[in-house]
Amino acid sequence: MWRRVTSVSHLTFAHKSTVNKNACTFKCWESFTTEIPRKEKTTYQRAKTPFITFVLGGPGSGKGTQCMKIVENFGFTHLSAGELLRREIASNSADGIMILNTIKEGKIVPSELTIKLIQKEMELSDNYKFLIDGFPRSEDNRKAFEQIFGAEPDVVLFFDCPEDEMVKRVLNRNQGRVDDNIDTIKKRLKVFTALNLPVVNHYLEKGKLYKINGVGTVDEIYKQVHPVFSSFHFEQVRV
Ligand SMILES: Nc1ncnc2c1ncn2[C@@H]1O[C@H](COP(=O)(O)OP(=O)(O)O)[C@@H](O)[C@H]1O
Numbered sequence: 440m441w442r443r444v445t446s447v448s449h450l451t452f453a454h455k456s457t458v459n460k461n462a463c464t465f466k467c468w469e470s471f472t473t474e475i476p477r478k479e480k481t482t483y484q485r486a487k488t489p490f491i492t493f494v495l496g497g498p499g500s501g502k503g504t505q506c507m508k509i510v511e512n513f514g515f516t517h518l519s520a521g522e523l524l525r526r527e528i529a530s531n532s533a534d535g536i537m538i539l540n541t542i543k544e545g546k547i548v549p550s551e552l553t554i555k556l557i558q559k560e561m562e563l564s565d566n567y568k569f570l571i572d573g574f575p576r577s578e579d580n581r582k583a584f585e586q587i588f589g590a591e592p593d594v595v596l597f598f599d600c601p602e603d604e605m606v607k608r609v610l611n612r613n614q615g616r617v618d619d620n621i622d623t624i625k626k627r628l629k630v631f632t633a634l635n636l637p638v639v640n641h642y643l644e645k646g647k648l649y650k651i652n653g654v655g656t657v658d659e660i661y662k663q664v665h666p667v668f669s670s671f672h673f674e675q676v677r678v
């Protein structure tokens with residue numbers, strides 16, 4: 440039996456907060472003690488602390504595609520920073536035009552704005568497992584997240600893919616995105632090398648980085664991803 444907990448600011452990130460312990464609140468679920476604890480329930484479920492995965496990689500490296508498989512298998516909530524920004528453009532918000540121009544130029548939207556959108560989605564969610572896809576894309580993104588959330592990610596996935604493969608995939612993506620053209624992709628690749636790789640190196644040094652070879656079929660790549668999450672002993676949604 441499950442009951443909903445509406446205010447859990449006292450639980451949030453308390454175990455790993457270094458900056459701002461009460462910065463963010465979440466909804467989550469708590470089990471009654473009358474239920475016999477099942478063996479596979481994890482420390483994370485019992486502690487009810489958010490489990491945060493950052494999903495990094497260049498444009499077209501396969502982040503979104505692999506996130507869908509992680510959601511299917513492990514029940515994560517997928518938050519794509521790019522999707523949240525595109526949704527903001529579509530809603531004609533005050534920042535819409537600035538976001539659109541930034542995306543067309545392949546540049547990075549101000550961190551506080553992107554983090555506000557991520558934070559809102561996390562607060563609306565009843566889940567505690569989050570995939571934050573396409574974030575942080577710069578050291579500024581990373582530092583602002585740590586400052587605002589008072590926490591670091593539990594896992595950082597990095598999809599390593601050669602530029603020519605990424606360009607090919609983006610140009611074939613066919614989702615009507617304003618940035619899926621050769622001019623923007625060239626700019627995005629430069630921004631990726633200059634701003635995103637330092638973030639990758641940061642997490643490598645911290646021992647949190649799982650580097651995945653992003654070349655191969657979707658299933659071949661997922662075979663490398665799956666053990667990362669199995670090792671945390673989440674209940675699998677689907678085998
Ligand atoms: N392993 C793969 N091999 C070939 N194409 C892929 C692979 N993974 C994803 N794609 C395709 O490449 C494009 C970019 O993938 P996507 O998941 O959107 O990447 P990202 O989110 O990193 O930009 C999509 O059209 C997707 O269907």
Ligand SMILES: Nc1ccn([C@@H]2O[C@H](COP(=O)(O)OP(=O)(O)O)[C@@H](O)[C@H]2O)c(=O)n1
Binds near residue numbers: 522541
């Ligand atoms: N943290 C982020 C993520 C995306 N973005 C913007 O959104 C664009 C598209 O991001 P995305 O994650 O959807 O792109 P893909 O890597 O999926 O192709 C980026 O090129 C940036 O302009 C950002 O400014 N900051």
Ligand SMILES: [Mg+2]
Binds near residue numbers: 502503521573
């Ligand atoms: Mg994507």
